[in-house]
Amino acid sequence: MESEKNWYVIHTYSGYENKVKANLERKVHSMGMEDEIFRIVVPMEDEVEMKDGKKKITKKKVFPGYVLVEMIVNDKSWYVVRNTPGVTGFVGSGTKPIPLTDAEVKNILKSMGIEELKPKLNIEVAQVIRITSGAFENWTAKVLEIYHDRSKLKVLVDMFGRETPVELDFSQVEKV
8 A cells, every 4th residue: 555755634633733743743753654754744824913013923823623744655654643642534535545736735835934845756867758848748858867956857859850958847747
């Protein structure tokens, strides 16, 4: 049941979000599950209040009663999260949690000022890929170099019988 790393939403008792985050982080560390459960986030945003004529900035929970967890769902990791005190369950149908889309996660983390997610890419140098957007949409190309730090790659596109190097974002390509 091994799957890839995704963000999931867990439902908690209202007001226990930070306690759940702390308990889960402790559990992950004590059980050595850092390679299955990665980040735990309580989405917060700054709220500006006027009190006695002064601006007061307070942190407010964006989704009260919910905590985001970046993890690989398998029987063990599901059990650890599910049985953390304060957790009432995963958001999803029945026992199968439904991951958030990359766009949803990006928006939530961006609103919190957290570094944008780096797209995951399981592509290697010399592999053939398909370009999914931009000027060379639907073309195939061979990977020349991968720049993980910038989430870009250099590929060779066969144009008029000549290979031409083109730099693309990870989001513009897919495996063939």
